[in-house]
Amino acid sequence: MRDAGAALVVCSHLGRPKGAPDPKYSLAPVAARLGELLEAPVAFATDTVGDSARSAVDGLTSGQVALLENLRFNPGETSKDSAEREAFAAQLAALAEAYVDDAFGAVHRKHASVYDVPARLPHFAGRLVLREVEVLARLRQEPDRPYVVVLGGSKVSDKLAVIEALLPTVDRLLIGGGMCFTFLRAQGHEVGKSLLEAEMVDTCRELLERGAGKILLPVDVVAATAFSADAEHDAVPVDQIPADRLGLDTGLARSRSSPTRSARPGRSSGTACVFELAPFAAGTRGVAEAITSVKGFTVVGGVDSAAAVRALGLDESSVHLHRRGACWSTWRARPP
Known part of the structure; x- marks a missing residue:
């Protein structure tokens, strides 16, 4: 998408903060690491839909990336009050023109960024989600x-x-x-x-x-x-x-x-x-x-199971580790 001229707004969650900012769950280190992987600056918004988020997104040009702060810092993300959740979703959706979900481990959740935002924008499954669905279909339909x-x-x-x-x-x-x-x-x-x-x-x-x-x-x-x-x-x-x-x-x-x-x-x-x-x-x-x-064909699923395979130093090459994913992104088309 970056190569095609889109400006990306990356959204994610980390841990289970109680609907308020908590420094130990901040995504600031994620923004720094993402910048290293992309070999390009990543603008980091210190809030989810406030002044910092709007400023970071409005400042993007073609191919640039912004990361919003942990969505679970906003109580609307996980609220069971549909009105509160939908209000937060509307603010998130206003930051972008289309939505891609690549967080396989969260697609089942009725959260604002997962459930309500795609109802407001053209929406697509990311490559990780598609790969995981393909693996599950193989296991369910005609397993060896x-x-x-x-x-x-x-x-x-x-x-x-x-x-x-x-x-x-x-x-x-x-x-x-x-x-x-x-x-x-x-x-x-x-x-x-x-x-x-x-x-x-x-x-x-x-x-x-x-x-x-x-x-x-x-x-x-x-x-x-x-x-x-x-x-x-x-x-x-x-x-x-x-x-x-x-x-x-x-x-x-x-x-x-x-x-x-x-x-x-x-x-x-x-x-x-x-x-x-x-x-x-x-x-x-x-x-x-x-x-x-x-x-x-062997699949290892679940956060603890995948962590165990890695923590025990075992060979991962022979298994498919379920990639739960950690982010979903919204994007804006920008002219070159």
Whole structure:
């Protein structure tokens, strides 16, 4: 777009500020880094739709770029009051003539910059969004077999729709992360002080019945005395979790087993457990190593999962990491 003479107004969010400016979530460092990557100055607006934003945008000429401050500094961005959200969207839309969304990880949100602005401008999907849709379509429509999905995360309630959508399609669904303990309770096991959604136990029991032969759970876990890197911990079978301990990692018996290694294509979302604490990272590493060694089309999705692959120093060349994206841009056509 810059090469075609457009002036770009880049908008994004960072973190979860409470609808007010917060220095630790400022996009000022992003503007500096973007300028380095583009090898061109990037005008930075210190507000979202105020005097600084209007001045930065009005000062653009063909091929130049401006970055607005974190959109979540304005309460209208995430407001549940449609009038407040739409008012902010109208101010944003007034800064541009067309809209391109390339923030795949945010396209589902009913936020002003995602939902309301494109309703006011000619709008388009960016290349990142199109690529991610292409990948998901490949997994959903005619995946190669066997098709194995490793699903992590803390809560069953957050992943329920995903599980129900996947069950008819996958050959194996490996459940890890904190939500595995709700499934283990559904099987009648003691889970001690582990993360548990008691209200989801019956749902998990039904899923296990429907997914018999497809849903696989850990066979061992690392049970610790506390949520701490210094806590005493041991790997125990899932039917021997002490009542005074909590599971902070899945064991290696399942993570290194053939269901994961034989997947083609595969998909992973959510970490095995608390990989941020070194004593409890082995399960996540085991799963990640198995996934990155699979021959064929493999996808790793989710912020934590992608971060784990990188933090553990694993080879990314054999997998498609879901690129959540961090920005969406509006642009103005400018004559050369």
